[in-house]
Amino acid sequence: MRKNLIPVLLQEHAAGQLDSLENIHRIGSKLALEESAHHNLWITDTSPADPLDFRSLGSVETMDVRGSLARLRDYPDQPFIRRDVIRPMLHVMANRTPTVFHLKATIQDHVAVYDKLIIQVGSYNVTLVQAYLVLRVFTEEQLAPREEQLLDLLASGYSAKEIGLLTKVSFRTVETQIAQLREKIGARNTAHAAAIGTARRLTRTNGERPDRAAGGGRGGT
Secondary structure, X not given: OOEOOHHHXXXXXXXXXXXXXXXXXXXXXXXXXXXXXXXXXXXEEOOXXXXXXOEEEEEEEOOOOOOOOOEHHHOOOHHHHHHHHHHHHHHHHHHOOOEEEEEEEEEOOEEEXXXXXXXXXXXXXXXXXXXXXXXXXXXXXXXXXXXXXXXXXXXXXXXXXXXXXXXXXXXXXXXXXXXXXXXHHOOOOHHHHHHHHHHHHHHOOOEEXXXXXXXXXXXXX
């Protein structure tokens, strides 16, 4: 079972170990060695008056989802930055309480379901993102209508035989189509293809689940 790193970082914070950038980098490097879900740790300077000018003071990353741009305004996907990055930061800055947010979002060409812990320390904050699902998403423009239909049926749990009956295509033809689709989207097997199809559905319902304060209460945005 993969380790949940959020309680680990909260313990470090409670012990006063996030009191310097050097310590945070040390802790981040230690967390990167843990066998856990995909995770990144960012340190952000939150002193500028305009949140879009918040800038990175360093990061420890095991997955590349946001890139290493210095300022938030430099990231090309501004709706994502405003909704899933700045809004949680401002909430924590206002409440001064470590908070865990439960999020799902489209980041570049991937869909991710993840927990985000934000801790405000002086004029900067420490953000730990722990992802439980990171899948590449293919848009309608990248898939032919037949491929899109096939992917949706796989995501709905239909077998090749059932898809053949529904689409009035032979079982062997459906198997060939699935094999071609898997190759196109980089799926290791049919179950992986179905998961990618599910990820496409998640992109249509991006949003934030209710967040909770790390201490057990509930936070608002």
